Amino acid sequence: MLIQLKDITAGYQNSIVLRNVNLTVNPGDYIGVIGPNGGGKTTLLKVILGIIKPQSGKVIFGDKIRLSKEKTIGYLPQLNDFDKRFPVSVTDIVLSGFLSGNAVLHRYTKQERERAHFLMKKMGIENIRKKPAGEISGGQLQRALLSRALASNPEILILDEPNTYVDNKFEHELYENLKAFNEEGKAIILVTHDVGTISYYIKSIACVNETLFFHPSNIITEKQLATYNCPIQIITHGDIPHTVLKTHTQSHE
Amino acid sequence: MNNPLEYAFFIKALFASILAGISSGIAGTWIVSKRKVFVTGGVSHSSFGGIGLGYFLGISPVAGAILFGVLSALGIEYMSYKTRIREDSAIGIFWSLGMALGIIFIYLTPGYAPNLTGYLFGSILIVSGTDLIALAAANAILLFFFILFYPTLLFVSYDPAYAETNKLPVRLFNYILMGFSALILVLNIRIAGIILVISILTIPPTIVNLFSHNYLKIMIYSTLISITGAVTGLFLSYFWSLPSGATIVMVFIVIFGIARIIRKIQGSG
Incomplete structure (x- = not known):
């Protein structure tokens, strides 16, 4: 085990963004994190990275993960966080x-x-x-x-919407690079925006919309998503069988 | 006209110009790169409150200015970190607070109203030895800080959000850099005055930034440009009997204009 989130509730001042979230990240995992905007994807990353403290629950780190001594978690933030003129x-x-x-x-x-x-x-x-x-x-x-x-050379790589400003060619190369990294037994957590492309390399899916639903496979059906209350569109692509889904209208409550 | 180098006050003013140049290389490069130019505008104006306090209490106005300048720099940073007040609004508050307090303190000070022109517009020719030593010391400390922490300092400045995920003390570094920049800025007020001091610190790095995006190079070349400009301005102000601070600023503006033209000719301005 690299990281384990146990009953995490987290948010900002008066609003709770994540509720009772459980997630275990193991070596060799490749988790796609999906969910609507404002659903808590970035907050989840911030909890894992230790930038925000959960209001309740526990983040447990495995032996290989040391937050302060060496960088054992690699992080690719969203490009717009960055002052490009510096x-x-x-x-x-x-x-x-x-x-x-x-x-x-x-x-x-x-x-x-x-x-x-x-x-x-x-x-x-x-x-x-x-x-x-x-x-x-x-x-x-x-x-x-x-x-x-x-x-x-981190044990976990966390990517926040890496395909935002990138052309198709680089996107393909990126996924090839990530695959090679993953094959070394390293874990990857990849956040993609709500109408995005999820690489077929992804091994499991976490749908975050205040709560987190973990789906231990990269193939997910519309029906399953509906049960998960995850109003999102996913287009998987690649050589293996894939499912194309539309936004469903079922309400969150 | 006499040779100005025969006068002790002029030699002191020359040293002051050189120290102002070093300030713009060290503090100015950071201020410009971090887009803190208007924070320093607020800081320099708020220091007027300290000048007023100095007169009111009968202590050194410069000491009062340092107190007000450094505290408002830290206050602006704190406000934009900890409250919902945005940075430009915080600047506006400290800017006017300092000016208002300065006016009230000077009004309340008994006797003749002190001559404030030197503080508002600068008077490099009456810079004291203590002013110079203080400015040299502040520059030396900030330079030492840069040398010691250079890679970290660059990191926490260009991408604070990411540096924070790496558990680097981003805010502490920011407070230290902002505090020292404010100190250096206030010590330069003697040279260019409250109103013009930001140009001494920020025009030279902006000029170099037209040609280079290498942080170290900007530091080195803006120091050189700033020393050249300040010394040229000082001599011109002596021979043409113009106010020194304003003349120095005009020299910087002219250099900036020339640099823009060169950049245009080079093809990408």
Whole structure:
């Protein structure tokens, strides 16, 4: 077990966003998190990342996960959280993936620089490594941020809507990269927006709409979704059998 | 006209220009990169309250200005973190609060109203030795802080949200940087005045930022441009008998204009 959420209730000041949420993340998991906007997807990520404390319930971390010492959780935030005009280069961005917690005095080591270079090469952004964030495309920035998330070789990778500003070609490459990462036994939690594409690589689905419904397979039917009260449209694609679903009208209550 | 270098006050003013240049390289680069220019506008105006308090209590107006300036910088940061008040609204509140208090304190101070022009518009020629030592020390401390924490500092500044998920002390760093930037800003008020001081700190990094997006390069080159501009402005103000602070600012504006034209000719402005 890497992370276990037990009866989590969480939210902001006067509103509860998540209620009695249970979720276990194991090595090799590939969980797609879906749900309507405002349903609590991002709040769920923030609880897992320890940015917000749950009002009740427990987050239990496995032995491999240390929040403050080393970066054992990689995180790819939404692109719009980021000030693209700040004078910082692609290399600076990737290297900052090595910084965490008590390492405020850290100086990048030779190994870290080599790993950053290796990741940039793998992502195809080696040739723009000196360019500032403000002068590269959304897809290139996305690759830089993914390299940053992978820099410390985390046990879990959490991605918040990675397909937002990205073209189809990069989206395909992204999923191939994630697959390779997953095959090393690492866990992936992937949030996608409400009308999105869920890769067929995903092994299980968590539908978040105040509560969390876990579905241990990547094939989910409209009927099942209706039972889960998850008003969402999913389009799975790929070579394996897939299901295309429409938004259903059943009310949340 | 006499050679200005024969005067002790002019030599002091030269040192002040150099220290102002270093300020814009260290504090100014951060202020511009972090889009804190109007926070510093609010900070410098609110420090007027401290100047008034200094006169009222009969203590050093500069000490009062430092107190007001640093506290309002931290206050603006705190308000935008902890309350629903947005940053620009918080700036407006501290800006006018400081000015209002300054006016009331000076009104209440018995005797002749002090000459405030030096604080409002700057008077580099009457900068004291203590002012210079304080400014040099503040710059040295902030520079040391940058050298010590450079990678972390860059990280918490360019992507605070992500740095927070990595458990880095983002807010602490922000408070320290904002506090020291405010201190350096207030110490530059002697040179350019409350109204013009933000240009000394922010125009040089903005000029360099037209050509470079490398944080270190912006720090180094804006220091050089700022020293050049401030020293040029100082000499021009002496030979043309113009107010020093305003002349220095005009030199920066001219350099900025030239830089814009060069950038246009280069093809991407």
